Structures are given as C-alpha cells and as structure tokens.
Amino acid sequence: MKLSIGFACLVLLFSNSCKTNGDDRVIQPSLGYEYFPLDKGLTRIYQVDSIAYDDNTGRIDTFQFFIKEIVSETILGQTETNAHTELLRFASADTNGIWQPRSSNFALQTPNNLQLVEDNIRYVKLTFPLGNIASWNGNMYNSLGRRTFLFQKKDFFYTLESGMSFSKCAQIQEANINNAIEEIFVKSIYAENIGLIEFTNININTQGVKKSGFSFKQVLISHSK
Numbered sequence: 001m002k003l004s005i006g007f008a009c010l011v012l013l014f015s016n017s018c019k020t021n022g023d024d025r026v027i028q029p030s031l032g033y034e035y036f037p038l039d040k041g042l043t044r045i046y047q048v049d050s051i052a053y054d055d056n057t058g059r060i061d062t063f064q065f066f067i068k069e070i071v072s073e074t075i076l077g078q079t080e081t082n083a084h085t086e087l088l089r090f091a092s093a094d095t096n097g098i099w100q101p102r103s104s105n106f107a108l109q110t111p112n113n114l115q116l117v118e119d120n121i122r123y124v125k126l127t128f129p130l131g132n133i134a135s136w137n138g139n140m141y142n143s144l145g146r147r148t149f150l151f152q153k154k155d156f157f158y159t160l161e162s163g164m165s166f167s168k169c170a171q172i173q174e175a176n177i178n179n180a181i182e183e184i185f186v187k188s189i190y191a192e193n194i195g196l197i198e199f200t201n202i203n204i205n206t207q208g209v210k211k212s213g214f215s216f217k218q219v220l221i222s223h224s225k
Contacts, residue, residue, distance in 0.1 A: 032130025032154070035170045035190040036114045038085040038107055042071040044195060045095065045222045047162065053204060055212035066092050067218065068099055075106070084108050084117070095221075115141065125188065130154055130170060138174060149174050158189060160198060162221045166191035181207045194223055 050063045072086040084106040090099035106117040113136075114126040122141040127133045131154055138149040154170035174186035182205050189198040197220040204213035 029129070031128045032126060032170070033109060033114075033128065034192050035130060035154075036107065036109065036126060036195050037193055038071055038074075038109060039225060040071055040073070041225055042195070043224050044069045044220055046218045047221050048216065048218045050217070051215040053211040053213050053215075055205070055208050055210040058210045066095050066221075067102065068092070082108070124149070126170075126172065126190075127151070147175060150176075158191070158197075160219050162219055164197075164220065166194070166197060168192040169197070181205070182213075191220075194220070196220070 046067045046069070048063075048065050048067055052061045052063070054060070068090040070088045070090075072088045074083050074085045076083050085108070087105045087107055089102045089105065091102040092099045103119070105119075108115040108117075110128075112128055113124050114128070116123050116125045121144070124136060124138050124140055127136050131151055133151065135148050135150050137146050139145060139147045150173040152171040152173055155168050156171075157165065157167055158169040159165040168191065170190045172188045172190075174188060175184050176186075177184040183202060184204075185200065185202040187198075187200045188196060191197045196218075199216075199218040201214075201216040204211050204215065
C-alpha cells in the first residue's frame with residue numbers, strides 16, 4: 001500500500017512539474033495567415049517574363065522586366081476590421097536600374113479571407129482557415145462574373161526556376177479553361193512568411209488561324225524585411 005501511494009505521488013509530482021515548465025501549452029493550429037504576410041517593410045522582387053500574341057500580324061513579342069513590391073502603410077477604414085494595407089509596386093528593366101512607380105494596390109486580411117485590390121478590382125485570393133474550403137468565388141466582391149478559385153495543396157516543398165526553395169508552400173488555381181475558343185490558366189503559389197512567390201497567367205484566344213492574347217509568368221528572385 002505504501003509503495004502504491006508513493007508511486008502515485010511521484011506521478012502527480014512529475015505531472016505538475018511538466019505543467020509548470022509549460023509542457024501543457026495548447027499549440028494553436030495554423031489558419032494560413034502566414035501565407036500572405038502584411039508586415040510593414042517586407043519587400044519582394046520578381047522577374048516577369050511575358051509573351052504577347054498578335055492575331056492581326058501573327059507577331060509574337062517577348063518581354064522581360066522586374067517588379068518590386070513593398071508592404072507599406074495600413075490605411076484605416078470605417079472600422080478596425082476594414083483596414084487596408086497598401087502594397088507599393090515599382091518596375092524596372094534591370095534590378096540595378098531605376099525603379100519607376102507602377103501601381104498602388106491594397107490588401108485586406110479578415111478572419112475569413114485575404115482580399116487583394118488590383119487596378120480598383122477586388123479579388124478574394126485566399127480563404128481561412130486555409131484548406132478548409134475547397135473552392136470559392138474569387139470575384140465575389142467585383143462585377144466581373146463568377147470565377148472559381150480552387151485550393152489545391154499546402155505545406156509542400158517547392159523550388160522556383162530562380163533556384164530558390166521553400167519548405168512550406170500553398171497553391172491556388174484561379175482559372176483553368178481550355179477549349180476550341182480559348183486557353184485560360186491562372187495559378188498562384190505562396191510561401192510561408194513570404195507571400196506570393198510565383199504567379200502564372202495565360203490568356204490566349206485560339207479560335208482564329210493565329211493566336212491572340214498573352215502569357216505572363218512572375219517569379220520571386222529575392223525578398224527582404
């Protein structure tokens with residue numbers, strides 16, 4: 001009997017010791033906010049390669065330039081939950097050249113989604129908790145008509161064409177249409193604590209003898225904070 005009581009006290013003492021050392025802390029599951037961080041000063045530089053198809057002349061032009069995106073100030077809205085973060089974008093023909101202002105976009109992170117305002121058009125890029133919703137209308141806050149965004153996968157390893165590798169990524173398919181009239185394919189890949197690392201946008205009209213439209217790929221080449 002004394003041995004049993006002593007053993008029980010030892011177990012209780014060890015259990016209390018673990019609690020005091022913080023081992024009873026509950027680990028909160030990730031909601032996915034880290035895939036689109038809005039920390040002020042966060043800077044991402046992308047290489048952009050684009051192909052333009054002209055069906056009138058049959059000409060195919062290729063372009064390459066660079067985009068720098070800087071997370072700037074948070075602009076308060078009518079309520080605290082409507083605070084938009086400004087994303088300043090600059091363009092240059094060379095990473096060592098002069099960066100020219102290109103656009104000013106805005107991001108709004110809510111408990112349910114991440115909204116991005118580009119050229120005054122609001123898109124729902126991500127939903128939270130990330131992965132709980134398989135698909136959603138990315139155009140729910142604009143008048144462009146329904147476009148189904150698909151959550152494809154997350155927490156996977158990915159290596160960019162630039163050679164940079166990331167251990168935790170998330171992939172969203174924003175469009176996938178391929179028929180006798182058009183080929184449209186849009187995909188975004190995000191990395192944990194960095195944000196967008198790769199964006200593909202193909203929009204080609206194929207109903208004529210010659211193609212018209214464009215192919216656009218944006219790949220991260222550096223980031224800093």
